[in-house]
Amino acid sequence: MIKKTLLGSLACLSILAGCANGFSQYYHGMTREQIDEKVGVRTGVEPKAVYATDVKAESEHLAESGYALVGESSFQGPESRFAESKAMSQARSLGADLVVLASSGAGSETVAVPIVTPRSSTTYSSFSGNAFNSYGTTHVNGYGTSTSYGTTTNIVPMTVHRANYYAGYWVKQKPAVPGVVFNPLTPEQHRAIGTNSGLLVRVVVIGSPAYKADIFKGDYVMAIDGEPTGDPASAAQLLKAHAGQVAKISILRDGNAISKDVQLAPASN
The missing domain is CATH 2.30.42.10 (PDZ domain)
Structure with a gap:
Protein backbone atom coordinates (compact mmCIF):
# COMPACT_ATOMS: atom_id res chain seq x y z
CA MET A 1 0.00 0.00 0.00
CA ILE A 2 2.81 2.44 0.92
CA LYS A 3 4.69 1.69 -2.30
CA LYS A 4 1.61 2.32 -4.44
CA THR A 5 0.86 5.54 -2.59
CA LEU A 6 4.47 6.71 -2.96
CA LEU A 7 4.47 6.08 -6.70
CA GLY A 8 1.16 7.83 -7.06
CA SER A 9 2.39 10.84 -5.10
CA LEU A 10 5.56 11.12 -7.18
CA ALA A 11 3.48 10.89 -10.36
CA CYS A 12 1.30 13.74 -9.11
CA LEU A 13 4.39 15.82 -8.34
CA SER A 14 5.69 15.14 -11.84
CA ILE A 15 2.42 16.24 -13.40
CA LEU A 16 2.30 19.41 -11.29
CA ALA A 17 5.89 20.27 -12.16
CA GLY A 18 5.09 19.82 -15.84
CA CYS A 19 2.16 22.25 -15.84
CA ALA A 20 4.26 25.41 -16.23
CA ASN A 21 5.65 26.08 -19.70
CA GLY A 22 9.09 27.68 -19.33
CA PHE A 23 9.27 28.32 -23.09
CA SER A 24 6.34 30.73 -22.84
CA GLN A 25 7.14 32.00 -19.33
CA TYR A 26 10.70 33.02 -20.30
CA TYR A 27 9.97 34.12 -23.88
CA HIS A 28 11.28 37.47 -25.08
CA GLY A 29 10.78 38.84 -28.56
CA MET A 30 8.07 39.95 -30.96
CA THR A 31 4.39 39.50 -30.22
CA ARG A 32 2.07 37.55 -32.52
CA GLU A 33 0.64 40.85 -33.79
CA GLN A 34 4.11 42.19 -34.61
CA ILE A 35 4.99 38.97 -36.43
CA ASP A 36 1.77 39.11 -38.46
CA GLU A 37 2.64 42.69 -39.41
CA LYS A 38 6.18 41.74 -40.40
CA VAL A 39 5.52 38.67 -42.55
CA GLY A 40 1.74 38.44 -42.95
CA VAL A 41 -1.04 36.80 -40.99
CA ARG A 42 0.07 33.40 -39.70
CA THR A 43 -2.79 30.91 -40.02
CA GLY A 44 -2.54 27.14 -40.18
CA VAL A 45 1.26 27.17 -39.70
CA GLU A 46 2.67 23.96 -38.21
CA PRO A 47 6.20 24.64 -36.97
CA LYS A 48 9.10 22.23 -37.41
CA ALA A 49 11.65 21.47 -34.72
CA VAL A 50 15.37 21.72 -35.51
CA TYR A 51 17.83 20.38 -32.93
CA ALA A 52 21.13 22.25 -32.91
CA THR A 53 24.46 21.52 -31.29
CA ASP A 54 25.77 24.86 -32.57
CA VAL A 55 22.99 27.45 -32.27
CA LYS A 56 25.08 30.24 -33.81
CA ALA A 57 25.92 28.23 -36.92
CA GLU A 58 22.32 27.06 -37.32
CA SER A 59 21.06 30.63 -36.91
CA GLU A 60 23.40 31.91 -39.62
CA HIS A 61 22.25 29.15 -41.95
CA LEU A 62 18.58 30.05 -41.39
CA ALA A 63 19.27 33.77 -41.90
CA GLU A 64 21.06 32.98 -45.18
CA SER A 65 18.01 30.90 -46.18
CA GLY A 66 15.66 33.87 -45.75
CA TYR A 67 14.37 33.25 -42.23
CA ALA A 68 14.11 35.88 -39.50
CA LEU A 69 14.52 35.32 -35.77
CA VAL A 70 11.43 36.73 -34.01
CA GLY A 71 12.02 35.62 -30.43
CA GLU A 72 13.83 33.34 -28.01
CA SER A 73 13.30 31.39 -24.80
CA SER A 74 16.10 30.43 -22.41
CA PHE A 75 15.87 29.08 -18.89
CA GLN A 76 17.05 26.34 -16.54
CA GLY A 77 14.65 23.73 -15.21
CA PRO A 78 14.13 20.04 -14.45
CA GLU A 79 14.85 17.63 -17.29
CA SER A 80 11.59 16.78 -19.02
CA ARG A 81 10.58 14.57 -21.90
CA PHE A 82 7.86 17.15 -22.62
CA ALA A 83 10.35 19.94 -23.46
CA GLU A 84 9.90 19.67 -27.23
CA SER A 85 6.10 19.65 -27.08
CA LYS A 86 6.11 22.74 -24.86
CA ALA A 87 8.51 24.58 -27.17
CA MET A 88 6.28 23.65 -30.12
CA SER A 89 3.25 24.97 -28.24
CA GLN A 90 4.96 28.36 -27.86
CA ALA A 91 6.01 28.28 -31.53
CA ARG A 92 2.38 27.70 -32.59
CA SER A 93 1.20 30.61 -30.47
CA LEU A 94 3.65 32.85 -32.37
CA GLY A 95 2.96 31.39 -35.81
CA ALA A 96 6.64 30.43 -36.20
CA ASP A 97 7.78 28.25 -39.09
CA LEU A 98 10.77 26.77 -37.27
CA VAL A 99 11.95 26.41 -33.70
CA VAL A 100 15.65 25.78 -33.05
CA LEU A 101 16.08 23.72 -29.89
CA ALA A 102 19.16 23.15 -27.76
CA SER A 103 19.69 21.77 -24.28
CA SER A 104 22.57 20.86 -22.01
CA GLY A 105 22.93 19.26 -18.61
CA ALA A 106 22.95 21.57 -15.60
CA GLY A 107 23.73 19.11 -12.83
CA SER A 108 21.33 17.67 -10.29
CA GLU A 109 19.99 18.45 -6.85
CA THR A 110 18.40 16.43 -4.09
CA VAL A 111 15.07 17.66 -2.82
CA ALA A 112 13.01 16.45 0.13
CA VAL A 113 9.54 15.34 -0.89
CA PRO A 114 6.90 14.85 1.84
CA ILE A 115 4.85 11.71 1.18
CA VAL A 116 1.62 11.30 3.16
CA THR A 117 0.38 7.75 3.62
CA PRO A 118 -2.74 6.46 5.42
CA ARG A 119 -2.30 4.87 8.84
CA SER A 120 -4.71 2.81 10.97
CA SER A 121 -4.40 1.35 14.47
CA THR A 122 -6.57 -1.46 15.85
CA THR A 123 -6.87 -2.43 19.52
CA TYR A 124 -8.37 -5.70 20.83
CA SER A 125 -10.18 -6.24 24.15
CA SER A 126 -11.77 -9.28 25.85
CA PHE A 127 -14.26 -9.63 28.64
CA SER A 128 -15.91 -12.32 30.76
CA GLY A 129 -18.74 -12.33 33.30
CA ASN A 130 -22.03 -13.80 34.46
CA ALA A 131 -25.39 -13.15 32.93
CA PHE A 132 -28.50 -13.69 35.05
CA ASN A 133 -31.79 -14.84 33.61
CA SER A 134 -34.91 -16.81 34.60
CA TYR A 135 -33.06 -20.08 34.15
CA GLY A 136 -30.21 -19.19 36.43
CA THR A 137 -26.74 -17.87 35.89
CA THR A 138 -24.80 -18.10 32.59
CA HIS A 139 -21.07 -17.49 32.32
CA VAL A 140 -20.22 -15.29 29.28
CA ASN A 141 -16.84 -14.77 27.51
CA GLY A 142 -16.29 -12.33 24.56
CA TYR A 143 -13.95 -9.89 22.78
CA GLY A 144 -14.14 -6.63 20.77
CA THR A 145 -12.03 -4.44 18.48
CA SER A 146 -11.53 -0.68 18.09
CA THR A 147 -9.86 0.93 15.02
CA SER A 148 -8.56 4.52 14.73
CA TYR A 149 -7.51 6.16 11.45
CA GLY A 150 -4.90 8.82 10.62
CA THR A 151 -1.95 9.63 8.34
CA THR A 152 1.84 9.41 8.49
CA THR A 153 4.18 11.85 6.70
CA ASN A 154 7.50 10.49 5.49
CA ILE A 155 10.26 12.69 4.02
CA VAL A 156 11.64 10.99 0.90
CA PRO A 157 14.82 12.32 -0.80
CA MET A 158 14.52 12.61 -4.61
CA THR A 159 17.24 13.52 -7.13
CA VAL A 160 16.14 16.06 -9.74
CA HIS A 161 18.26 16.34 -12.89
CA ARG A 162 18.33 19.85 -14.35
CA ALA A 163 18.98 21.18 -17.84
CA ASN A 164 19.61 24.46 -19.64
CA TYR A 165 16.99 24.94 -22.37
CA TYR A 166 17.05 27.23 -25.41
CA ALA A 167 14.53 27.78 -28.19
CA GLY A 168 14.77 30.25 -31.08
CA TYR A 169 11.62 30.97 -33.12
CA TRP A 170 11.99 31.72 -36.83
CA VAL A 171 9.64 32.82 -39.62
CA LYS A 172 10.13 32.89 -43.37
CA GLN A 173 10.58 36.51 -44.41
CA LYS A 174 9.02 38.31 -47.33
CA PRO A 175 11.46 38.69 -50.25
CA ALA A 176 14.16 41.08 -49.07
CA VAL A 177 14.89 44.29 -51.02
CA PRO A 178 18.69 43.88 -50.75
CA GLY A 179 18.98 40.56 -48.89
Whole structure:
Protein backbone atom coordinates (compact mmCIF):
# COMPACT_ATOMS: atom_id res chain seq x y z
CA MET A 1 0.00 0.00 0.00
CA ILE A 2 2.81 2.44 0.92
CA LYS A 3 4.69 1.69 -2.30
CA LYS A 4 1.61 2.32 -4.44
CA THR A 5 0.86 5.54 -2.59
CA LEU A 6 4.47 6.71 -2.96
CA LEU A 7 4.47 6.08 -6.70
CA GLY A 8 1.16 7.83 -7.06
CA SER A 9 2.39 10.84 -5.10
CA LEU A 10 5.56 11.12 -7.18
CA ALA A 11 3.48 10.89 -10.36
CA CYS A 12 1.30 13.74 -9.11
CA LEU A 13 4.39 15.82 -8.34
CA SER A 14 5.69 15.14 -11.84
CA ILE A 15 2.42 16.24 -13.40
CA LEU A 16 2.30 19.41 -11.29
CA ALA A 17 5.89 20.27 -12.16
CA GLY A 18 5.09 19.82 -15.84
CA CYS A 19 2.16 22.25 -15.84
CA ALA A 20 4.26 25.41 -16.23
CA ASN A 21 5.65 26.08 -19.70
CA GLY A 22 9.09 27.68 -19.33
CA PHE A 23 9.27 28.32 -23.09
CA SER A 24 6.34 30.73 -22.84
CA GLN A 25 7.14 32.00 -19.33
CA TYR A 26 10.70 33.02 -20.30
CA TYR A 27 9.97 34.12 -23.88
CA HIS A 28 11.28 37.47 -25.08
CA GLY A 29 10.78 38.84 -28.56
CA MET A 30 8.07 39.95 -30.96
CA THR A 31 4.39 39.50 -30.22
CA ARG A 32 2.07 37.55 -32.52
CA GLU A 33 0.64 40.85 -33.79
CA GLN A 34 4.11 42.19 -34.61
CA ILE A 35 4.99 38.97 -36.43
CA ASP A 36 1.77 39.11 -38.46
CA GLU A 37 2.64 42.69 -39.41
CA LYS A 38 6.18 41.74 -40.40
CA VAL A 39 5.52 38.67 -42.55
CA GLY A 40 1.74 38.44 -42.95
CA VAL A 41 -1.04 36.80 -40.99
CA ARG A 42 0.07 33.40 -39.70
CA THR A 43 -2.79 30.91 -40.02
CA GLY A 44 -2.54 27.14 -40.18
CA VAL A 45 1.26 27.17 -39.70
CA GLU A 46 2.67 23.96 -38.21
CA PRO A 47 6.20 24.64 -36.97
CA LYS A 48 9.10 22.23 -37.41
CA ALA A 49 11.65 21.47 -34.72
CA VAL A 50 15.37 21.72 -35.51
CA TYR A 51 17.83 20.38 -32.93
CA ALA A 52 21.13 22.25 -32.91
CA THR A 53 24.46 21.52 -31.29
CA ASP A 54 25.77 24.86 -32.57
CA VAL A 55 22.99 27.45 -32.27
CA LYS A 56 25.08 30.24 -33.81
CA ALA A 57 25.92 28.23 -36.92
CA GLU A 58 22.32 27.06 -37.32
CA SER A 59 21.06 30.63 -36.91
CA GLU A 60 23.40 31.91 -39.62
CA HIS A 61 22.25 29.15 -41.95
CA LEU A 62 18.58 30.05 -41.39
CA ALA A 63 19.27 33.77 -41.90
CA GLU A 64 21.06 32.98 -45.18
CA SER A 65 18.01 30.90 -46.18
CA GLY A 66 15.66 33.87 -45.75
CA TYR A 67 14.37 33.25 -42.23
CA ALA A 68 14.11 35.88 -39.50
CA LEU A 69 14.52 35.32 -35.77
CA VAL A 70 11.43 36.73 -34.01
CA GLY A 71 12.02 35.62 -30.43
CA GLU A 72 13.83 33.34 -28.01
CA SER A 73 13.30 31.39 -24.80
CA SER A 74 16.10 30.43 -22.41
CA PHE A 75 15.87 29.08 -18.89
CA GLN A 76 17.05 26.34 -16.54
CA GLY A 77 14.65 23.73 -15.21
CA PRO A 78 14.13 20.04 -14.45
CA GLU A 79 14.85 17.63 -17.29
CA SER A 80 11.59 16.78 -19.02
CA ARG A 81 10.58 14.57 -21.90
CA PHE A 82 7.86 17.15 -22.62
CA ALA A 83 10.35 19.94 -23.46
CA GLU A 84 9.90 19.67 -27.23
CA SER A 85 6.10 19.65 -27.08
CA LYS A 86 6.11 22.74 -24.86
CA ALA A 87 8.51 24.58 -27.17
CA MET A 88 6.28 23.65 -30.12
CA SER A 89 3.25 24.97 -28.24
CA GLN A 90 4.96 28.36 -27.86
CA ALA A 91 6.01 28.28 -31.53
CA ARG A 92 2.38 27.70 -32.59
CA SER A 93 1.20 30.61 -30.47
CA LEU A 94 3.65 32.85 -32.37
CA GLY A 95 2.96 31.39 -35.81
CA ALA A 96 6.64 30.43 -36.20
CA ASP A 97 7.78 28.25 -39.09
CA LEU A 98 10.77 26.77 -37.27
CA VAL A 99 11.95 26.41 -33.70
CA VAL A 100 15.65 25.78 -33.05
CA LEU A 101 16.08 23.72 -29.89
CA ALA A 102 19.16 23.15 -27.76
CA SER A 103 19.69 21.77 -24.28
CA SER A 104 22.57 20.86 -22.01
CA GLY A 105 22.93 19.26 -18.61
CA ALA A 106 22.95 21.57 -15.60
CA GLY A 107 23.73 19.11 -12.83
CA SER A 108 21.33 17.67 -10.29
CA GLU A 109 19.99 18.45 -6.85
CA THR A 110 18.40 16.43 -4.09
CA VAL A 111 15.07 17.66 -2.82
CA ALA A 112 13.01 16.45 0.13
CA VAL A 113 9.54 15.34 -0.89
CA PRO A 114 6.90 14.85 1.84
CA ILE A 115 4.85 11.71 1.18
CA VAL A 116 1.62 11.30 3.16
CA THR A 117 0.38 7.75 3.62
CA PRO A 118 -2.74 6.46 5.42
CA ARG A 119 -2.30 4.87 8.84
CA SER A 120 -4.71 2.81 10.97
CA SER A 121 -4.40 1.35 14.47
CA THR A 122 -6.57 -1.46 15.85
CA THR A 123 -6.87 -2.43 19.52
CA TYR A 124 -8.37 -5.70 20.83
CA SER A 125 -10.18 -6.24 24.15
CA SER A 126 -11.77 -9.28 25.85
CA PHE A 127 -14.26 -9.63 28.64
CA SER A 128 -15.91 -12.32 30.76
CA GLY A 129 -18.74 -12.33 33.30
CA ASN A 130 -22.03 -13.80 34.46
CA ALA A 131 -25.39 -13.15 32.93
CA PHE A 132 -28.50 -13.69 35.05
CA ASN A 133 -31.79 -14.84 33.61
CA SER A 134 -34.91 -16.81 34.60
CA TYR A 135 -33.06 -20.08 34.15
CA GLY A 136 -30.21 -19.19 36.43
CA THR A 137 -26.74 -17.87 35.89
CA THR A 138 -24.80 -18.10 32.59
CA HIS A 139 -21.07 -17.49 32.32
CA VAL A 140 -20.22 -15.29 29.28
CA ASN A 141 -16.84 -14.77 27.51
CA GLY A 142 -16.29 -12.33 24.56
CA TYR A 143 -13.95 -9.89 22.78
CA GLY A 144 -14.14 -6.63 20.77
CA THR A 145 -12.03 -4.44 18.48
CA SER A 146 -11.53 -0.68 18.09
CA THR A 147 -9.86 0.93 15.02
CA SER A 148 -8.56 4.52 14.73
CA TYR A 149 -7.51 6.16 11.45
CA GLY A 150 -4.90 8.82 10.62
CA THR A 151 -1.95 9.63 8.34
CA THR A 152 1.84 9.41 8.49
CA THR A 153 4.18 11.85 6.70
CA ASN A 154 7.50 10.49 5.49
CA ILE A 155 10.26 12.69 4.02
CA VAL A 156 11.64 10.99 0.90
CA PRO A 157 14.82 12.32 -0.80
CA MET A 158 14.52 12.61 -4.61
CA THR A 159 17.24 13.52 -7.13
CA VAL A 160 16.14 16.06 -9.74
CA HIS A 161 18.26 16.34 -12.89
CA ARG A 162 18.33 19.85 -14.35
CA ALA A 163 18.98 21.18 -17.84
CA ASN A 164 19.61 24.46 -19.64
CA TYR A 165 16.99 24.94 -22.37
CA TYR A 166 17.05 27.23 -25.41
CA ALA A 167 14.53 27.78 -28.19
CA GLY A 168 14.77 30.25 -31.08
CA TYR A 169 11.62 30.97 -33.12
CA TRP A 170 11.99 31.72 -36.83
CA VAL A 171 9.64 32.82 -39.62
CA LYS A 172 10.13 32.89 -43.37
CA GLN A 173 10.58 36.51 -44.41
CA LYS A 174 9.02 38.31 -47.33
CA PRO A 175 11.46 38.69 -50.25
CA ALA A 176 14.16 41.08 -49.07
CA VAL A 177 14.89 44.29 -51.02
CA PRO A 178 18.69 43.88 -50.75
CA GLY A 179 18.98 40.56 -48.89
CA VAL A 180 21.71 41.55 -46.47
CA VAL A 181 21.97 41.92 -42.70
CA PHE A 182 24.39 44.55 -41.43
CA ASN A 183 26.39 44.85 -38.23
CA PRO A 184 27.82 48.15 -37.01
CA LEU A 185 31.59 48.26 -36.90
CA THR A 186 33.61 48.07 -33.72
CA PRO A 187 36.09 50.86 -32.93
CA GLU A 188 38.89 48.46 -33.90
CA GLN A 189 37.30 47.82 -37.31
CA HIS A 190 36.83 51.54 -37.94
CA ARG A 191 40.48 52.11 -37.07
CA ALA A 192 41.55 49.27 -39.38
CA ILE A 193 39.79 50.77 -42.42
CA GLY A 194 40.59 54.37 -41.47
CA THR A 195 37.07 55.83 -41.44
CA ASN A 196 34.06 56.23 -39.19
CA SER A 197 31.77 55.13 -42.03
CA GLY A 198 30.96 51.59 -43.02
CA LEU A 199 28.88 48.58 -42.07
CA LEU A 200 29.84 44.92 -41.91
CA VAL A 201 27.85 42.45 -44.00
CA ARG A 202 26.91 39.74 -41.49
CA VAL A 203 24.45 37.73 -43.61
CA VAL A 204 23.71 37.48 -47.31
CA VAL A 205 20.40 35.78 -48.10
CA ILE A 206 20.84 33.07 -50.71
CA GLY A 207 19.17 34.04 -54.01
CA SER A 208 18.69 37.68 -52.97
CA PRO A 209 19.75 40.73 -55.07
CA ALA A 210 22.90 41.09 -52.93
CA TYR A 211 23.71 37.41 -53.41
CA LYS A 212 23.29 37.68 -57.20
CA ALA A 213 25.53 40.76 -57.22
CA ASP A 214 28.30 38.79 -55.46
CA ILE A 215 28.27 40.73 -52.23
CA PHE A 216 29.91 38.52 -49.62
CA LYS A 217 29.64 38.01 -45.91
CA GLY A 218 32.51 39.98 -44.36
CA ASP A 219 32.43 42.81 -46.92
CA TYR A 220 32.36 46.41 -45.65
CA VAL A 221 29.56 48.45 -47.25
CA MET A 222 30.89 52.00 -47.33
CA ALA A 223 28.19 53.88 -49.28
CA ILE A 224 24.85 53.38 -51.04
CA ASP A 225 24.38 55.59 -54.12
CA GLY A 226 27.07 57.89 -52.76
CA GLU A 227 25.53 58.15 -49.28
CA PRO A 228 28.02 57.00 -46.60
CA THR A 229 26.68 54.24 -44.38
CA GLY A 230 26.73 54.78 -40.64
CA ASP A 231 24.19 52.58 -38.91
CA PRO A 232 22.15 49.51 -39.99
CA ALA A 233 18.74 51.19 -39.61
CA SER A 234 19.66 54.14 -41.85
CA ALA A 235 21.19 51.83 -44.45
CA ALA A 236 18.04 49.67 -44.49
CA GLN A 237 15.85 52.75 -44.98
CA LEU A 238 18.09 53.99 -47.79
CA LEU A 239 17.93 50.64 -49.58
CA LYS A 240 14.16 50.49 -49.12
CA ALA A 241 13.87 53.96 -50.68
CA HIS A 242 15.59 52.55 -53.79
CA ALA A 243 13.44 49.39 -53.92
CA GLY A 244 12.91 48.17 -57.46
CA GLN A 245 15.80 50.28 -58.74
CA VAL A 246 19.48 49.72 -59.41
CA ALA A 247 21.58 50.91 -56.47
CA LYS A 248 25.31 51.51 -56.62
CA ILE A 249 26.86 49.97 -53.51
CA SER A 250 30.44 50.82 -52.62
CA ILE A 251 32.30 48.00 -50.89
CA LEU A 252 35.66 47.56 -49.21
CA ARG A 253 36.93 43.97 -49.52
CA ASP A 254 40.39 42.91 -48.36
CA GLY A 255 41.52 46.54 -48.54
CA ASN A 256 40.25 46.98 -52.11
CA ALA A 257 37.44 49.39 -53.09
CA ILE A 258 34.75 47.72 -55.20
CA SER A 259 31.56 49.12 -56.75
CA LYS A 260 28.51 46.90 -57.28
CA ASP A 261 25.36 47.73 -59.27
CA VAL A 262 22.60 45.86 -57.44
CA GLN A 263 19.11 45.44 -58.90
CA LEU A 264 17.03 45.73 -55.75
CA ALA A 265 13.79 43.82 -55.36
CA PRO A 266 10.49 45.70 -55.18
CA ALA A 267 9.33 46.55 -51.68
CA SER A 268 6.91 44.03 -50.16
CA ASN A 269 3.58 45.27 -48.88
